[in-house]
């Protein structure tokens with residue numbers, strides 16, 4: 001569910017007309033709904049009620065300061081995957097004790113930053129990382145709280161580019177080697193082992209892969225406890241999918257997921273952490289774009305928009321589907337036409353949808369991509385020298401630009417010309 005609905009034939013974000021934002025900031029732009037962000041955070045929080053838990057928003061999905069602040073204010077923790085994200089989380093007011101640090105390539109500097117600034121735990125992904133973390137923690141004079149990310153070799157049944165829990169993926173250590181690695185960690189004076197971490201992939205639309213993975217984590221918890229380790233915290237990752245194609249999707253709800261967590265892991269008495277990203281931010285955002293041209297090709301017609309793959313790369317990168325709807329609600333019974341919906345970038349991959357049924361549209365009309373709040377703005381670039389597009393946050397009847405569109409001058413001045421030129 002989200003807060004982008006038609007009212008009297010016009011698309012709104014909460015109580016603000018999309019056309020009003022477009023008139024104020026120009027297209028294309030991203031717009032996020034505070035109410036949807038909060039609703040999705042609370043669904044997870046409520047799904048784990050009765051268990052000691054923390055929902056750590058995976059901020060790589062959307063790391064705008066205003067989005068982070070919105071979630072931090074209601075008690076969200078953050079899952080960060082770089083020193084930059086760690087700093088962003090802190091800048092948004094998240095205390096170190098609510099930040100977990102994931103990622104396969106943490107550098108010495110990133111580790112030091114987090115140890116000095118305060119951190120809830122590191123999710124360690126390899127033995128060499130463990131060795132470095134131990135050394136840096138001793139230099140800083142603290143004990144680094146850790147979980148080890150185990151790779152359970154489970155098929156997440158999602159797009160290959162976002163599956164992370166199979167043995168061929170780069171993530172975590174093979175679960176079969178976990179005992180060895182925990183024994184190694186226990187001997188390191190700079191580390192304090194507190195739990196286990198697992199994250200099997202993104203945009204999961206079934207619960208079964210989670211069930212398989214969490215059962216393995218439950219067994220491992222008991223094995224490691226028998227080996228003498230104190231396992232008090234389980235970080236279960238993120239990855240719950242969202243219904244990108246509304247007419248044809250019914251992914252599990254956070255409440256179903258919470259029930260599964262309780263059933264598979266509840267008996268262990270551990271504190272539970274989860275790291276949802278997409279499900280919190282995805283449906284909380286639209287990408288709003290204007291039709292530049294309607295072009296008739298041979299055997300197909302093209303809707304050429306002012307947004308492109310540099311603004312939203314998911315269709316080009318993951319073959320992702322996004323619902324694309326007109327900002328003025330089409331009249332009932334209007335005839336739909338198949339259109340290829342494309343951007344202006346000089347690549348054939350700059351195609352958002354092929355042969356999508358759309359109502360009649362003309363130059364100057366606005367369309368909105370649904371489910372664009374996660375892995376949208378954060379993955380954008382200035383390819384084709386198209387400045388990054390603005391982000392807008394709505395709350396009730398107010399809206400604010402939360403990242404301004406840079407001017408062409410600002411974009412160009414980021415380059416510097418060496419003195420010999």
Ligand SMILES: *Cc1c(COP(=O)(O)O)cnc(C)c1O
Pocket residue numbers: 058060061079102103199201202203237238239240275276277278279
């Ligand atoms: C990307 C990622 C997540 C979030 O995944 P979503 O599909 O956005 O929920 C959580 N944890 C880790 C370690 C990740 O890399």
